[in-house]
Amino acid sequence: MKILVCISHVPDTTSKINFTDGDTKFDTNGVQFVINPNDEFGLTRAMWFKEKQGASVDVVNVGGPETEPTLRKALAIGADTAIRVNAEAKDGYQVAKELAKVVKDGGYDLVIAGRESIDYNGAMVPGMLAEMVDANFVTNCISLEVDGTNAKAVREIDGGKESVSTTLPLVIGGQKGLVEESDLRIPNMRGIMMARKKPLNVVEPNGASTETGTVKFEKPAPKGEVTLVAPDNLDELVNLLHNEAKVI
């Protein structure tokens, strides 16, 4: 089985979010970048397939040279080959279109992406990609088993979950549950050393266009001070929620 894991290069959760160039671009100054958490659950599940069932695992990212350390980390975790599509990621459609070419050229059976990135939160690349390469698609995926060309997956739905059966080729929008937090792997020294020698292939983009554009970013208005209510005066809390906040 040939697996491709899509890796988004995103600011670490604890990063301060600021914007530059007239609030049109994310300010990367002093920001630590990581593998998108939803993608990391997928990568770890891919490693499980590789070790237990036999599979090759490639990772791919659409981005500039600054995203290579994130791909190297994925190699250090155990992926075989990394591919970087040398283009600035501008919107979900453009990224999906670039990835579609990688998927077609590489003949992948299973593509695992995160359900959404924690920066743009578009939640659209996996589904668009599936549609573009005519593969089956399951998102919000919290469990995945593959047997030959058959797959069984569990999707989280509002208020519960749903079990589905499908076949390869398949695109997954993954999240926590594909593996648990405790299954995530921290690259060890040997992995890091090996990752330096593994291929990281840079491919030129096919010049996909965008469908959407960013006009500007804006930060939410700063929040006011918390109103404290004494624990022996809960009538006041009920009063505030009813008369001031008007939520009950």
Added chain:
Amino acid sequence: MSILVYTESENGTFKKAAFEVASYAKAVADQMGTSVTAVAVNVNDTSELGKYGVDKVLNVSNDGLAKFNAKSYASVLSQAAKQEGSKVVVLSQSADSKYLAPLLSVSLDAGYASNVVAAPTSTSPFTVKRTAFTNKAFNFTTIDTDIKIVGVSNNSFGLVENSASASSEDFSPEITSSGVTVESVDKVTDKVTIADAEIVVSAGRGLKGPENWGMVEELADVLGAATACSKPVSDLGWRPHSEHVGQTGKPVASNLYIAIGISGAIQHLAGINASKVKVVINTDPEAPFFKAADYGVVGDAFEVVPQLIEKLKAFKAANA
């Protein structure tokens, strides 16, 4: 030319989000000087949509659509958009709508903006305000394609009533087969879901063990709220993963979010920040949640929560 809106239902009845997206579609239609057409799948009575500004309902009644299937449902909407010549398609951000939207986007060659929280700031260029960076910023985005898809975040726009009434006609699209088959659905049906809830009551490790969740559920019952939990609580197996809210769990955008014994890690706050009013109950006055909350009680949850339940019961009785 009309604005097309996908009004979701469950067991033959509209979800609340259906009325919210209908209200949103009506606002867009007014801006663009056109009407609203809704697509309803296997709904018994669609008349209520008129109240939220829908002019015409396309009624789809088909056993092949009894279970939600993203590919088949996307195809139904695609055919409806083509029939109506719609340039804007509006849908909610439920798990199902988020699943089908990217498929619809490719089939209609339509740009898609997700997590939209306000009516378009401009219709030419078509510009919407959406959340990004897991609720730490807003992103004003243009959709540059001829057809546009807008995913409206639940509880962001609200319900707007109109005095109109909706006409209804049968719509019989071709049902596309899908390579994904639903085998079974495991769903709690007697509880409010986190996605639909106006109020969410959430608890963390401060509750010391799963045996102490009775009061959380009782508080949720009194308020008609959904229950949720922090990540450590779901990792420890005290509560099901489906209740985990936060960055890697479910997002919450309720009107009221009550956090009990949750310190407020940045990953947690990122996931719940879209809630309008936040209340925190925690013994530790230094807990980061107090900086993110609107109202706070510094106190022991085991004393505060039972009292709060009694006060709320009295309040409900007095205001019934």
